[in-house]
Amino acid sequence: MTETVCVNIDEGREIWVATLMCAQYLESTVDSIIVRDNEFKPIGIVGGYDLLDHLRKNPTRDFQYQTRVREIMFKDFPQVNKKTKMIHLVEIWKKSRRAFAVILNEFGDCSTVSARKMIKVGARSKSDISVSSIQKKKIITFKTDDSLGRILDLMFENKTRKLVLENTNQYISDRLILGEISNTLRFQSDIDNFLDIPANDLKLENAKVITEDLKFDQLCSLMEEMDYPCVVFDGTVITPWDICLTLLSADFTEASSMGYKGKSTCPHCGKDIG
Numbered sequence: 001m002t003e004t005v006c007v008n009i010d011e012g013r014e015i016w017v018a019t020l021m022c023a024q025y026l027e028s029t030v031d032s033i034i035v036r037d038n039e040f041k042p043i044g045i046v047g048g049y050d051l052l053d054h055l056r057k058n059p060t061r062d063f064q065y066q067t068r069v070r071e072i073m074f075k076d077f078p079q080v081n082k083k084t085k086m087i088h089l090v091e092i093w094k095k096s097r098r099a100f101a102v103i104l105n106e107f108g109d110c111s112t113v114s115a116r117k118m119i120k121v122g123a124r125s126k127s128d129i130s131v132s133s134i135q136k137k138k139i140i141t142f143k144t145d146d147s148l149g150r151i152l153d154l155m156f157e158n159k160t161r162k163l164v165l166e167n168t169n170q171y172i173s174d175r176l177i178l179g180e181i182s183n184t185l186r187f188q189s190d191i192d193n194f195l196d197i198p199a200n201d202l203k204l205e206n207a208k209v210i211t212e213d214l215k216f217d218q219l220c221s222l223m224e225e226m227d228y229p230c231v232v233f234d235g236t237v238i239t240p241w242d243i244c245l246t247l248l249s250a251d252f253t254e255a256s257s258m259g260y261k262g263k264s265t266c267p268h269c270g271k272d273i274g
Helices: 015-025 048-057 061-067 086-096 114-122 148-157 176-185 215-223 238-251
Strands: 008-010 033-036 040-045 100-104 110-115 162-165 172-173 231-233 236-238
Touching: 008 100, 015 033, 015 048, 015 176, 015 215, 040 048, 040 100, 048 148, 061 176, 086 100, 086 114, 086 238, 100 172, 110 114, 114 238, 148 162, 148 176, 148 236, 172 176, 176 231, 215 238
Parallel strands: 008 033
Antiparallel strands: 033 040, 100 110, 162 172, 231 236
């Protein structure tokens, strides 16, 4: 878990810089940015939740250019160690509403752990769980004539990072919204209130639709190959967070051919072979 490097930002940088960086990194191996002080000490994190929460209250250009990251960062970010159990980690994430934690590494600095990382754990596990066994949840949709303000309200009211365009498999996420804000700041100087941006102007992405009832490890392997994992099966959207919750609920009894430390094992006798 300590092999994923951090993406860092200085506490004195403007919000627009954090917005641009999060548009590049969210939903990838790094799902928040570490905020550092002048001595390079981690003092907080900033991610989609923090930026969009404040955007709802301050949807103007001035806020993006004049406010500093230290003013909106999440200070009580989770710090874990190698002995922290996943069940405790996910409980921490539930409380903070941020699936992200910092863990000390062998170099005396820190690495990061996010929900995306758990997909790799799922891909290396075996169980009787299949896609159809994953807990169903209501898909929250938006309409083409909604505004960005309405979309953000839906996200926060339903505690979700993704909304699906009704009657399609296209979705909008915090990462895509922050990318739109960055583009608007650079190329559309006539827009000042970002909440007025119509949904028609927002970039959407397609969730991969699967029809086969894949085994859990097969699903995770599929999602591991995606830049931004998002799968639709039988009317349910599956994200890295759903993988985390399923790992906690499932009884995984058999390790896969690749161990957690990168060692291969013989499929017949189970001994390490490299």
